[in-house]
Every structure is written in C-alpha cells, then in structure tokens.
Amino acid sequence: MKLCVLGSGSAGNCTYIATRETRILVDLGFGRISLRRRLRQAGLSLDRLDALLLTHEHTDHVSGVPALVRDLDAPVLMTEGTLRESPPLQELNRVKIVPVGSPFHIGDLEVEAFPVSHDAAQPVGFRFAAEGTQGLLATDLGEPTQEILEHLAGCDWLIMESNHDEEMVLAGPYPWLLKQRLMGPKGHLSNHALGRCLKTHLGAKTRHVLLAHLSRTNNHPQLALDQVSEALSGPSGGGESGPRVHLTHQNRPSIVLDL
Numbered sequence: 001m002k003l004c005v006l007g008s009g010s011a012g013n014c015t016y017i018a019t020r021e022t023r024i025l026v027d028l029g030f031g032r033i034s035l036r037r038r039l040r041q042a043g044l045s046l047d048r049l050d051a052l053l054l055t056h057e058h059t060d061h062v063s064g065v066p067a068l069v070r071d072l073d074a075p076v077l078m079t080e081g082t083l084r085e086s087p088p089l090q091e092l093n094r095v096k097i098v099p100v101g102s103p104f105h106i107g108d109l110e111v112e113a114f115p116v117s118h119d120a121a122q123p124v125g126f127r128f129a130a131e132g133t134q135g136l137l138a139t140d141l142g143e144p145t146q147e148i149l150e151h152l153a154g155c156d157w158l159i160m161e162s163n164h165d166e167e168m169v170l171a172g173p174y175p176w177l178l179k180q181r182l183m184g185p186k187g188h189l190s191n192h193a194l195g196r197c198l199k200t201h202l203g204a205k206t207r208h209v210l211l212a213h214l215s216r217t218n219n220h221p222q223l224a225l226d227q228v229s230e231a232l233s234g235p236s237g238g239g240e241s242g243p244r245v246h247l248t249h250q251n252r253p254s255i256v257l258d259l
C-alpha cells in the first residue's frame, strides 16, 4: 500500500492511497492545478481514480471535488448526512452513499467508515486494509471515539489530527467562542490529546504516524512533533521500537509511505 498526504489543514485536505489495483483520494480541498503540482512533487500520478472518499462537507475537504470529478469521472463516496448538507455535492453525477460501521470494498481495498466527533452533519474517519497492511485516517475530531480506539491497535499506519497546542489557543487571537468550539468535543484534536490517545491505545504493529490538520495559528510543526513523540517516549522520528512520527503540510505533500 502506498500513501501520501498531499495537503492537510484549513488550506485544504487531500490524501492519496493506492494498492496494486486500486487508487483513491480522501477529500479534496484545493484545485486541480494545486493537486497536479503536489502529485508531481510526490512523484505520483493520477491518470485514473477508482473513488474519491469524503470525510465531511467542510470546505477545506470538498472545495476541489466538482472539478476533479468532471475531469476523471470517478465516483464520490460520502455519508448520507454529508450529501444532505452540501448542495454542491448534490449536483455531482456519480455520488455513492457509504455505510458507516460496516466494511465495503473498492477493488482490492477494504474500507470502513466510522463516526468521528466533529461539528459537521455526519463526519467520518476511515480504516483501510489491503495487501496485509492496515491504516486509519481520522482528522477533524474533537475527541477520539470508541471506534478509533478499537481500530488503533491493529494499524500499521495512522493519519491523525494534531491540530493545536492548548496554551497557544488560549493565548492566541481567536475570539473566546471560537476557542471553545476548537477545543470542545466536536472541534479539533490537540497535540497532547493525540499523544495521550496514542500512548494508551497504540499497538506494537504501528510503524508510522502522520500528524495531520496542524493549525497555522495555534501550533508549530516542531512543537506537534515534539509533543506527540514525547508522549510515545521516543525522539522525533521514532526510536528503536516505536513508530516513526511524520509531519504533514498545508501546501506540499508529506513523505510517501510504501508499506
């Protein structure tokens, strides 16, 4: 399985996942030109797309979807609630509703959508399995739900939100209501909250953790890396036995993992 986070954060989200037979994107919150540039930078191509999966209807996850679907004629998979809340997505030709909580297949890729706690209509994260490898993508969540904690142990790789440092939010420029929303149970996951969750629930199988959806205002990449790595009790980049911790970026692709 090959994967790369092409962009992550409020400036636009998109993740590329490919197996030998199947190629998908999760979310697309930027335009075609930017997508092409990022794919090129990552050494990836997208002449064919088997599906575009959406986590929820917020603009940073869907703004680029209509244009890409016109280009590649790929089916767009989302929850019923996501479709209901987003008129632009209702205009698309090839929408499919995904079941939540029961696995389905896209080619040789097994996918399971699970609910996440976020202020959208019916937001989900995804678990992926193929070729003996399992991974999980969960961004935009105020707190880890039971489903996430249960899936964590069996995953080889994780893309999880490490949105903010609580002290930076409290000292930062956002109005109080926005700070409360951000740090609330339906907002975004902090570096420390992710660290605590991984420390308690991560299994021995996990080799890579990609930190996603970092805030530009309320976080620093090095701080996120340090706080999560510290919780996992290994130096940045991973110790002998622990997983390697990687950053994702707003405007350029992450490392490409080939597992």
Ligand SMILES: [Zn+2]
Pocket: 009, 010, 013, 058, 060, 061, 140, 213
């Ligand atoms: Zn988002």
Ligand SMILES: [Zn+2]
Pocket: 056, 058, 118, 120, 140
């Ligand atoms: Zn969101």
